[in-house]
Amino acid sequence: MQTLYQPIAFSPLARLKQSIGEGDAVISVDNISAFPDAPNLATIGVDENAETILYTAKTEDSLSGCTRGVEGAAKRWQAGEAIGRNFTAKDHADIIVNLQEVNQTAVSKLSAPETATDGQVLTYRNEEWKAETPPESGVSSFNGRTGAITPQDGDYTAAQVGAIPEVTGAQGQFLGFTAENVVGALDAPKGGGSGKKYSRFVVGTSTAGWTSADVDYLCDGTDDQVEINAAIQALPSGGGEVVILDGTYNISKSIAVNKVGTILKGNRMSTLLKAMNDNVEIIKVTGNKCTISNLSCNGNSSLFSKTTGISCSGNNNAFIGNVCESAGNGIVIYSTNNSIFIANNCVNNLETGMRITTTSNSVIVGNSCNNNQKSGITASGSNNTITGNICKDNITGIDGYNITNNIITGNVCIRGTGTSGDYTSAQHTIKINGKNNLVTGNNCMGKSPVDSGTNTTLSNNKY
Numbered sequence: 001m002q003t004l005y006q007p008i009a010f011s012p013l014a015r016l017k018q019s020i021g022e023g024d025a026v027i028s029v030d031n032i033s034a035f036p037d038a039p040n041l042a043t044i045g046v047d048e049n050a051e052t053i054l055y056t057a058k059t060e061d062s063l064s065g066c067t068r069g070v071e072g073a074a075k076r077w078q079a080g081e082a083i084g085r086n087f088t089a090k091d092h093a094d095i096i097v098n099l100q101e102v103n104q105t106a107v108s109k110l111s112a113p114e115t116a117t118d119g120q121v122l123t124y125r126n127e128e129w130k131a132e133t134p135p136e137s138g139v140s141s142f143n144g145r146t147g148a149i150t151p152q153d154g155d156y157t158a159a160q161v162g163a164i165p166e167v168t169g170a171q172g173q174f175l176g177f178t179a180e181n182v183v184g185a186l187d188a189p190k191g192g193g194s195g196k197k198y199s200r201f202v203v204g205t206s207t208a209g210w211t212s213a214d215v216d217y218l219c220d221g222t223d224d225q226v227e228i229n230a231a232i233q234a235l236p237s238g239g240g241e242v243v244i245l246d247g248t249y250n251i252s253k254s255i256a257v258n259k260v261g262t263i264l265k266g267n268r269m270s271t272l273l274k275a276m277n278d279n280v281e282i283i284k285v286t287g288n289k290c291t292i293s294n295l296s297c298n299g300n301s302s303l304f305s306k307t308t309g310i311s312c313s314g315n316n317n318a319f320i321g322n323v324c325e326s327a328g329n330g331i332v333i334y335s336t337n338n339s340i341f342i343a344n345n346c347v348n349n350l351e352t353g354m355r356i357t358t359t360s361n362s363v364i365v366g367n368s369c370n371n372n373q374k375s376g377i378t379a380s381g382s383n384n385t386i387t388g389n390i391c392k393d394n395i396t397g398i399d400g401y402n403i404t405n406n407i408i409t410g411n412v413c414i415r416g417t418g419t420s421g422d423y424t425s426a427q428h429t430i431k432i433n434g435k436n437n438l439v440t441g442n443n444c445m446g447k448s449p450v451d452s453g454t455n456t457t458l459s460n461n462k463y
Contacts, residue, residue, distance in 0.1 A: 002094035092388035199240035208247030254284035299327020403434035418445025
């Protein structure tokens with residue numbers, strides 16, 4: 001995990017008390033209260049020639065033990081130059097790395113070994129899955145009795161244990177209780193049996209050369225959501241993983257992710273889910289605690305105008321590294337709580353890259369939302385963090401309407417080369433309408449953020 005350094009509200013600025021050279025490790029400032037406790041970062045300068053340093057100690061008027069040029073080149077600075085604890089590219093990159101590591105750790109804990117041989121069981125112990133052979137010894141004592149144990153009246157399972165018939169099953173079957181509560185031979189669920197776990201399924205398409213020997217569910221290029229949905233529904237009630245292999249999958253109705261704990265993932269641009277009807281939401285997430293990652297959703301905007309790449313109305317979900325392009329809207333989030341959206345690429349959509357509606361306590365970080373015909377990110381809701389996103393060449397970079405207690409920081413929202421001539425009166429970097437929001441440290445070159453709300457804090461935005 002990367003070290004995350006403490007921020008300070010509103011990023012107050014101080015000034016250098018003395019000129020410094022590129023090798024100086026002690027920096028005197030006129031307002032030491034502008035800096036959090038060491039170790040921490042500080043940025044000298046306010047434009048693209050700035051320098052970020054790492055200080056390891058703080059005295060009454062100085063930052064010392066400084067590592068120079070953490071970002072930018074170490075250089076000479078004159079007394080009076082601005083210095084402060086700004087949100088930096090390093091902060092953003094370290095957040096992304098940590099979130100991805102947390103997500104990978106969570107996913108790895110859900111993924112058991114690929115196989116267990118006959119007679120073995122899967123156990124999770126000491127933070128890892130193991131295929132183990134259970135001990136051969138049977139029950140040695142029960143209800144105070146020792147030696148050879150036989151069922152008796154009053155035993156909790158005596159009626160069942162004493163009534164087990166001699167039943168044999170064919171290859172691929174297993175013994176279990178039937179709907180009539182008697183022991184019988186049952187068919188194993190699809191994906192069970194030799195070498196595969198029923199909590200993980202693989203989907204491929206014959207149009208990419210995959211065969212039924214390669215996968216659990218084989219698509220054929222027509223209504224491919226049918227096989228993908230069948231794989232999802234075959235997962236146990238607690239969720240599991242569906243992997244979609246390389247290929248183009250034609251989607252005429254939604255892929256319905258409606259089971260808690262479902263992991264749906266692909267191979268980024270190599271796994272293409274393509275809309276084949278208007279109004280289709282290619283991936284529709286209504287379940288909770290799901291992860292959607294590395295899938296490419298194409299809305300086929302040359303034929304359709306109202307498609308959606310990914311929609312979400314569940315809670316506690318993660319969306320990581322997906323591509324949503326050429327749709328009506330890239331990602332649409334309805335009334336979602338406690339979800340994260342990391343490093344998604346939402347581009348060339350007919351309306352918005354990401355539309356966040358009445359959503360709360362969610363994190364939207366490190367996404368690219370470029371060249372959309374309306375907004376890069378449109379947001380409403382409360383207590384969300386929108387940070388480190390890149391929103392270029394949209395009508396509006398980030399449009400926050402009816403938002404409360406949101407933090408919008410460290411985003412890049414520009415058109416063209418970032419000059420005033422790149423904007424009309426109807427085009428904006430950031431628009432805010434709400435109350436008690438913090439908008440700080442954003443790159444809004446060419447046009448300042450527009451605030452029509454109440455108690456909005458605007459600070460250190462570059463324009």
